[in-house]
Amino acid sequence: MDSTAPLLIFYARNDALGDGLLRIPALRAARTAFPQSRIIYGTLGNSSLTGVLRKHVTSLIDDFRTATPLSAILAELKPRGAQTTVVDFRTGVPGLLVTGLQLIGSGVRYEPNFAGHLLSWRRGARWTLRPEHNAWRYHRLIERLAGRHLPFDHRLDVTQPARALARQLLGTDERRLILLGGNGKRNKFMSDAQVAAIAGNLIDAGYRVLYLVTPGSGPTQQALGAREARLQVIGPDLGLDAEAFGDLLLALGELAAAYVGMEGGLGHLFATVMTPAVVINNGANMERWRPLSNTVEVVTAPGRGSSAKISDTPVEAILEATHRLLDASRRDHALPAR
Structure with a gap:
């Protein structure tokens, strides 16, 4: 993948099996909406997406950075002059607010998983309530980023x-x-x-x-x-x-x-x-x-x-x-x- 391509970073605290499975529809939507982007998946801890589920996301994620702070991922990978976006799957308004404040002036677009989308409302975007289900919450973040509705697909293939x-x-x-x-x-x-x-x-x-x-x-x-x-x-x-x-x-x-x-x-x-x-x-x-x-x-x-x-x-x-x-x-x- 071209190192100057737009960088799309997903970040999570950690992923048990269920967490990883519920994030897959959003990752599929992101690859559909942003086919030219370099997609990185990072976590503060471990992720099932790098283990038992890895085969199901190999076409969706270009690289992983597990057990790595978000700041370290940005310092390593953020291309100069290229568009960088962070989609933050973590919960907890205080932590998301702190991260958003830290990214002010960095040139990074930040899309956080706020309990309500009001805190991340932008001019020209219609404000909507966040869905109840986690899988749809993650997916809705990608739709907001893309500015359009995207397919939702949670299925896995059987060999x-x-x-x-x-x-x-x-x-x-x-x-x-x-x-x-x-x-x-x-x-x-x-x-x-x-x-x-x-x-x-x-x-x-x-x-x-x-x-x-x-x-x-x-x-x-x-x-x-x-x-x-x-x-x-x-x-x-x-x-x-x-x-x-x-x-x-x-x-x-x-x-x-x-x-x-x-x-x-x-x-x-x-x-x-x-x-x-x-x-x-x-x-x-x-x-x-x-x-x-x-x-x-x-x-x-x-x-x-x-x-x-x-x-x-x-x-x-x-x-x-x-x-x-x-x-x-x-x-x-x-x-x-x-």
Whole structure:
């Protein structure tokens, strides 16, 4: 990329899996609107866009600068005399105001993720409220920058090898597939008893249930096998690296009637292939973090804020939401054959 090309810098605090996934529509819109720009993605911490999601953004981002202050990125990369724009995905009005003040007189156009767009209103631009959902907030920043509406696309592509592996794992079993995910950090994991009870109920109802072992605390294959022998479990024992396992999850999501699990990155990943989801939420603002798969049931864990535990959520509430979602899918749409 020409070093004198207009420089477009995206900056974020850090990106867990869900954060990275919700930023992809904005990155696609930016590449569409500014095809000649050199696009840099920077973070104060780490980013899933440089890890498991990197293959999905290689055509969108020219270079990464992770664990790097924004000032250092500008000092290194800002071309003399060329247009430079910073799109700041971080939240927190005080910090955004400080950054904006620091950039005054630098020749950098600054587009911050303010809670309302009034603070970044410019002459000739129509003032609008910021969208509720994070993915649309990021996307709206790019539309404001471009001065026009742009396509919004949150989907991820599934590879043919991953599809072949998914069908190999599922074999000739023709039952509808339900995916369970219960591993997570802090209070965002399910108990062995919860997963076994949910799986047993769904298997009795005629579904095939597959539990996905992902990083974090939560049920193990051995513990689940002791409680519900009919439950199939996949995870690290497949010997796949993070990228290949992510591809497999997408392929399984394409085939699944539903995903049931805690609010977090796994739900957002399945939303990229439009898997219907039952999300167990322990305090996240669902207007901001709702999966983009459109067909979503939310079950709220008991307790308030950080004290709420996914493992305290009644199994009955999770199953009620799951059967309601599955019944609505059968009512409203003809399920394709696997």
